[in-house]
Amino acid sequence: MIAFEFEYHRPTSIPEAVRLFHQLDQAGKEPQYYAGGAELICRARSGSLHFGAVIDIKQIADCTVLALDGDQIRIGAAIPLSQAADANLFPLLGQAARGIADRTVRNRMTIGGNMAGSSPYRESLLPFLAADSRVLLAGENGTREVPLRAICGAKLQLASGELLLQVITAQQATQLPFVCRRRTRGPAVDYPLATVVLLQNGPQTQGAFAGISPYPFRTDAIDRTLSDTSLAPGRRAATILEQLPGPVPDDFMASADYRRFVFQTLVADAVAALEGVARR
């Protein structure tokens, strides 16, 4: 159970939500935006997170959009992973999302919560990173739209109280050939030792990765290696292993050297598979 008391707020508009956040913050209530609660509940139970108020964003229409809008696909932050996957507007997203947790949890866990959460894996980011998606953010000074990659680091770089509203992806990018592979230490439902997402955009292979680094990432250098068809898939995988942006995790789930072994095999397979898919 969550042993501490907290306030529950349910705004219906973006300005109201942002205003509430700042009011509650100033009142020392340590507010949190909330939609599914998968992370908030787990962390509050375990004692690693405390909040005096939650702001439920599910009544804000912009956060629950899931539609093709002109030539762009808009996915609201409050959309549960299973709903996003089932809608199949972005098949790569569907496949990546189905790798996360199990169906029951995905029915609650949202796109926004997964992307902006504190987990080192956040695999729902990968399809959007690979597809050059943009994000719509709301803050005290109104909304802004920025490339996802611009705010993607160890955590999603949001200003205090800034709310992730939507992820926007060019429809063209969602129709590109792709491969999504993930490997756990064994169980079907588990955190990934490595997840590899590849998208073939003309001559360019765009890759995004999780598990092999302390946070999900996409880098230009690795994209160049992925796209270098003069190298065999195995060579490209070996090169990428030397281009990782952070240390390879070494923990109770797997040693760093085993993770490297898994990652290299996974990347080589994914590159070879993508060439097969792209050729069709």
Next chain:
Amino acid sequence: MQTVGQSASRKEAADKVLGVAKFTNDYIEPGVLHAALVTSTQAHARLKAIDLAAAHQAPGVRAIVTGADEPTYVGPLFADRPILALEKVRYHGEPIAVVVADTRAQAESAARLVQVQYEPLPVIHSPSQAFAPGCPLVHERMNEYKTQVVNIYPFFNTNIANHTKIRKGNLQAAWAQCQVIVEGAFRFPISDHAALEQRSVRVEIKPDGQVVIDSATQSPFVIKKMLNHFFKVDNGKITVHTPLVGGAFGGKGAVHLEFIAYVASRAVGGRPVKLTNSREQDMISSPCHVGLEAKVKLGATQDGKLVAAEYTYLFDGGAYSDMAANISKSAASDCTGPYRVEHVSCDSYCLYTNHPFCTSFRSFGHIELHFPMERMMDLLAQRLGMDPFDLRLKNAVGPGDTTPTRTILSEGTVGNVTECLTRLRAMMHWEEGQVVPAGEHKVRAKGIAALWKTSSTPKNAGSGAVLTFNRDGSVNLNCGVVEIGGGTKTAIAQIAAERLKIGLEKVHVVMDVDTQSSPEHWKTVASTGTFMAGRAVMNACDDAITQLTRTASIVLRCMPDELEVGNGRVFLRHRPDIYVDIRTIALGYKYPNGNAIEGQVIGRGRYVVHHLSPMDPETGAGNPGPWWTVGAQGVEIELDTRDYTYRILKAYTVMDPGRVIFPEGAKGQMTGGMCMGLSFAAREAFAFDDAGMIQNPDLRRYKLLRLGEQPEYFVDFVESPEGDGPYGARGLGEYGVIGMPGALANSLSAAAGVALNRLPLTPEEIWRTVRGNNA
């Protein structure tokens, strides 16, 4: 009419399926106070200070109890555990204090406000480290602890909580007769029981001193005994009530939260206090499953006859000995597995470490001992160039052979190992070959294990049953067995129906246990529920039949011995048309003129195990248990030889439980056991960091086999009747787990071409072993 051997719907099935069944924490009661534990965030540390000031100020808090307030050491074998940490903590998650408040949320909030200051001590990470000379001690003052039973041998000023010795034959001379000798070292870490229902207890002390306890336990009568022994509460003033239990697997045999809730209730003037584990606390604060480091050496003749066997077991019992000390003894007593070995030596130690403390786990030392032994049998077969089945069949134990404790086995006390192996060989199509290619980078492989187990109960473990009648001729059956999910209450109802020759629907089982009204049953553990309670039920039925025939003999004007009971009647054996309905005599017979005779029938039944004897401290000679159920199990896997991921395709069990009372229930027990054994072997283990902190104390990170990952299951039974079992039945409940780790490791070792001697069998473990071999 035959009931035994037929499948039936479980007696509690409708309640469970419809969600009406109630477990301990489901009872909601106004006025009950709630307790929360403050647990250790260090694995080994001196307690310098515990600051309760902020917690006392928190809303709703009624009392806080620490170890210093209640400095009582408890334990079923060796009283080495303070009910709340005293002077120091010995494992991550150890209860330090209990907070009692009006609501659970208030109790948990306040518990987080308790400030504990620690002075870290060196952490003992493994049983081999604990065993090494000069290792720091987990318990500095063992000499002050009290031994509770015979046959436990702690060594003061060491980390050894128990040492059991087996010396059979002449091992040193025997090695000379061996043409082939193989040796191996094996290891697995401690793990969890992971029962669906978390442990939960409610304690109330009434104004007149009556202590009323509700507990999710396998041992309601042991709780009474322990509370009496350690807290001097009159045994007759303690009542323990146990409703349905949602899985136990040995983990609910230990008395743990009950002591804490008792002192918590005492601190608030006896008001009812409820204490329910969170999942995380259930995993690490309450007792776990032992770990093991083992060394085994086997010697055989060139034609594969086992001659000599030597075992060293270092059990990781964690911070307190609880039942782990007895597990180390039990493993020693059956160390050879179901094989005939003339010369045997075993040194089995239970070690203290800074891990969560350990208690019984399904099969009590046998899943543990069979993993190394069954791996060794495959290594020996490989060395001899023999088929793994042939080697096992050649050495299969049978009537006339002796166990490591020199018990002479007879037709009536041991199952048929040979028949189990023979049927398993056919069932899993062994003739197809042990390893076959299955496409690019893939191989399929099979592995097997044979198994046996006796139940090392106390020498006077007993059971009882009371049978009363209703006016429709149906019966109420009350006994002290807890329904922990195994279907025992249905099996004993079947035995009553069979004995009374009535329909199963006429037997109403009292599902809950109430120690004030249910006759004592030792504990619902050790696969002894159906065996012991079954015998007591048969005895109660016979007693009822004696009373029924006596009343009927008056009514029917004949001798009681001319009468028989069946189909709801008592009738003359040679003239079945002369009879009286049971419903007209079960509550006393009334003549047409209103006169009455005899009164109600109350069947009383009892059973106690017999002819068991303690093991000799120097040689292990003795008779540890009443029977040896045996079996053979197999696994088929598909391994990816490039990345070492694998799928478990099939799992097989052929078991000889003497007689199957409840076939669908028995099959379910075997299937569930295989699932649990495979889950343990493939992935279950607590992971510790360098400071002894558990890295995966929740089910997101501690992984179990999930629905959808299970193999296809195959189950068959051999029935060679047990001499004194109810309708020939032996124990069965635990056995499905026993051979699985060995069978899985044997299949994966064959597939990967390396010796996999450590659990869990993760793809990384296989990769590391292969890489180590290639290096």
